[in-house]
Amino acid sequence: MSTPERTTRIRTPATAFAASLAVLLLVAAAASPAGAIINGKPMTGSEDYAHAVVGVVPYDEYDHPGACTGILIAPRAVLTAAHCVSGEDVKHVDVVFALTLAAPQKVMTTKAVIHPNYKSNGHKFSIGDIAIIFLAQHDYPTVIIPLDSSEDFTDGQQFVFAGYGRSIAHRSRSIGTARKASIAATGENTSQTVILKPLAAAWICDGDSGGPIMRKDMSGRYFLTGIMNAVPPGPVGECLFENSIMAPVHYYRDWIAETLAKGG
Known part of the structure; x- marks a missing residue:
């Protein structure tokens, strides 16, 4: 989707807000x-947040892996997008504690909590596209x-x-x-x-x-x-x-x- 062309017309605060909201809704609708x-740039593992960022790998009923990202908000809880971990095609989810998704440092999830505002609608954007997934016990290093x-x-x-x-x-x-x-x-x-x-x-x-x-x-x-x-x-x-x-x-x-x- 292309960005709406800017104009040089001076706008009042009310019309500026309306225009901004319209742009936002157009972007969201097409997203x-x-x-x-x-x-x-590849992460090196030395970043302050390196042990906070994790891979989120959802599997379908045929055990085919997907690919998403998440971030730890507790040692055994990850914040991610709801569309990554919800839907009938998602059978289970692993979380990867490494710089590559193919690494063996994986932990199974025990529960996914989807925000109540999220509405699954195929590949279309939804408000509330956020989820928390809880993990099985592990001893990988974590940063919050x-x-x-x-x-x-x-x-x-x-x-x-x-x-x-x-x-x-x-x-x-x-x-x-x-x-x-x-x-x-x-x-x-x-x-x-x-x-x-x-x-x-x-x-x-x-x-x-x-x-x-x-x-x-x-x-x-x-x-x-x-x-x-x-x-x-x-x-x-x-x-x-x-x-x-x-x-x-x-x-x-x-x-x-x-x-x-x-x-x-």
């Missing part, structure tokens, strides 16, 4: 579940990134994104390695969705759904700002250099706390 970081309390998503504000998605736009076999990239806010958002734009020729593709978007403060500390939900669809087998949609954690903070308190 589909997100994938991997094209041209992202604090939740971001900021609601500031002004145009151009930069974040760090991580995901296991495709690294080459036309090659699905490039999925499976943890990568990182910078991404920025567009200034177009509602309480439940934030539109992000790619930077430096790196963008989202297959496998990045559920991946964390993190804010880095002046002291160098990272905060979990949101998770990746969707991108505008491109031609079959392609990923477009286009805006993407994030679910901001500040809106879901109470639900996350309540779900963690109930446990798996």
Whole structure:
């Protein structure tokens, strides 16, 4: 989907808000579940968040694996996209504690809790596309990134994104390695969705759904700002250099706390 052409017409705050909301709704309506970081840099394992980012691998009834990303919010709980772990075609889900999805460091999930606002609708975007999956006992190293309390998503504000998605736009076999990239806010958002734009020729593709978007403060500390939900669809087998949609954690903070308190 192409970005609506900008005009130089001066707008009042009311008309500006209406136009922003219209753009947001148009992007959301055309969006589909997100994938991997094209041209992202491979993670090395030395990043402050390296032991927080995990691979999420859903299997269908024929034991064929999918690819998504998630982030630990407790040693045995992962925040990810709902569309990665829900639906009749998802029979079980593994979580990978390694920089590649093919690594043997896998843990089975014991329970998936889907946000009540999420409505599965094929490949179309849905509000509330967020889930918490609980894990079986494990002894892999973990890092918990604090939740971001900021609601500031002004145009151009930069974040760090991580995901296991495709690294080459036309090659699905490039999925499976943890990568990182910078991404920025567009200034177009509602309480439940934030539109992000790619930077430096790196963008989202297959496998990045559920991946964390993190804010880095002046002291160098990272905060979990949101998770990746969707991108505008491109031609079959392609990923477009286009805006993407994030679910901001500040809106879901109470639900996350309540779900963690109930446990798996």
